[in-house]
Amino acid sequence: MDKEMTGAEMVIEALADQGVEHVFGYPGGAVLPIYDALFQQQKVQHILVRHEQGAVHAAEGYARSTGKVGCVLVTSGPGATNAVTGLTDALMDSTPLVCLTGQVPTHLIGNDAFQECDTVGITRPCTKHNYLVKTIGDLPRVLHEAFHIAKSGRPGPVVVDIPKDIQFAKGIYSRPREFQHKGYRPKIKGDLDRIKAAIEIMRHAKRPLFYTGGGVVNSGPEASHFLRELVKLTGFPITSTLMGLGAYAASDPQWLGMLGMHGTYEANMSMHDCDVMICIGARFDDRITGRLDAFSPGSKKIHVDIDPSSINKNVKADLPIIGDCAHVLEDMVRLWRSTAAQADKAALEAWWKQIDKWRARRSLAYKNSNEVIKPQYAISRLYELTKDRDAYITTEVGQHQMWAAQFYRFEQPNRWMTSGGLGTMGYGLPAAVGVQLAHPNSLVIDIAGEASVLMTMQEMSTAVQYELPIKIFIINNQYMGMVRQWQELLHGGRYAHSYTEALPDFVKLAEAYHAVGIRCERPGDVDGAIREMLAVNRPVIFDCVVDPNENCFPMIPSGRAHNEMLLGDATLSVEEAITEEGKVMV
Amino acid sequence: MNTTHYPAAGVSQQIETHTLSVLVDNEPGVLARVIGLFSGRGYNIDSLTVSETEHEKHLSRITIVTRGTPMVIEQIKNQLDRLVPVHRVIDMTVAGPHIERELAMVKVRGKGEHRMEALRLADAFRARVIDASTESFVFEITGASEKIESFVALMIPLGLVEVSRTGIVAIGRGPEGM
């Protein structure tokens, strides 16, 4: 099977052997041999983006919606530095990527050559691992190792930096065998004694709660399957992080909604008051825990994660279980069944009564209007009109992202692509490009903010070129709404530079890109306009002009505990939560 | 009202000093990964030594002395273990009885009684003379860090010029390897 070929040909060969169908990229001097090899083959399709950041986000969307490794190809110097935001985003959200970067020829490395940068140095802290390939003999192994590392264990981005002379050099390429890395061996199966101990704790729980995260989605559809089974078997309530939405069906009565800073009242109160917390594939991020010393003070915490460094980082776990979510959940389901474990029914009933009381406060309620479109209303309608379709949702970052998480309800994993850990404005549009490419016949919508979407708007051009009918649904409040909200609550209403002045005319902008533009300004027109958007089989920019002053609630104010949430519909409690000093300033 | 959107720093726990032995692939950039981890995440390095220990297997052993709360020490070990070229991380401080040693070369300049006194002290500390001129000595001393520190302190009034230290290396007692 061994064949002699150039380094550039090896790159294509390795991608094809890894099952890569699409690579997102942008050419330049240091990758020209690879582009030349791409040109002369049919196995791998190259998608030309308009900015390298867009290439990485597109690959992220591709990866998150398929479970496959996303693939990126960029040139040296500025190509590589432009990719850094996307790589960091993928690292924070554990998204499997392989990013190939061109590099100046080996004899020029360190010489400040044209378009040289220390790619491996720059990307070391924003990749799971990275390589500089200095000899052609290493290239096949490194390429395949990169895919292995990107997708195994806790997934993440891997950079392979390939100097131009290595791309020209000839060597022997051999197909990958199942290989074992010398030192890197992520633990997949959870310790059975610990899982047994977890089942024991769960059996005796009086106020249990599942707290799940993106790890369940990353672990694959089986993980969601076993999670659903376990939640049903136990009868426990379940909440999840932003990244975990869709792993459990939002329509199910045991679902409490998202938790955290903008999570539901019932989810956060349950976190605070539970006596047993079963955390699966989540990492106790600061958006989730709020005040650490007041975080779920009375609970025994079971923490399942594939990454040992997530355990005891922010919150001490009483029972850590290291392993892949799907495997551990499968074991939990089997053990719960085989030991005929029974939950404490009476206690559970009382716990659900309490939860129902919290639910009754309807923390997501908002005051609708006949004059102006409320952002929550726009997203609710978008949900109602698309829920029976095969829909994938991406978002940008800001209020609209939180409203999308609250008002769009996900039934399946891999349907929700958002920048959680890094909070990267400009993620959603290119991510939608990647999702649409992977799912050509599905409905792909980027729920966007007018400020965020301008950061990567140029990728509309990519969508048009490849006839990807993505829908950019802009919640246009003319503000960097999330910034304005914080300024209102914390900085005395001094709206420093959060007003997005001189916005483009999004309808004309769409038309300039040879896409379709739709504007909607009145609540009564929302349904009709959304239907119009859905009827178009081309890329659409939908400019939904909404109330500029709406705030996103509920909200755990900074430095507060889960049981000190601000609720939107009760203005009074907002006032009460702000101290005297704050009042003077507002 | 708190005006940042980050939670306040946690209540600080007791700071501990730990010695870690880290077995790594001896490949380019591995030390940069380890050091980058410490600086990037704000961990302390009190001492760091590295050298290839198993040539055929391309393995190096890094010994790091670090400080932090028990939770931070646990993080440091887990984060080190997460690096792809890292094979094993052993916390010598908790793994059982172990020995720590450091080597120092100490240059002292002086004549007459100071020179004699330096030689006498070196003898008492079992430091060897590895270079000599009519007005200077270079001593080689091995031992626990405290021993080296006391020796160096004694040399100051006798004409200490400079010190070069290896940093700490550590190994477990008894028959087992790491």
Ligand SMILES: Cc1ncc(C[n+]2csc(CCOP(=O)(O)OP(=O)(O)O)c2C)c(N)n1
């Ligand atoms: C690249 C980047 N720069 C800055 C920020 C800080 N930031 C968070 S939300 C936000 C405002 C987003 O405005 P918009 O896209 O209009 O969304 P809205 O909050 O109005 O829904 C800003 C500036 C960020 N998250 N990402």
Ligand SMILES: [Mg+2]
């Ligand atoms: Mg906005």
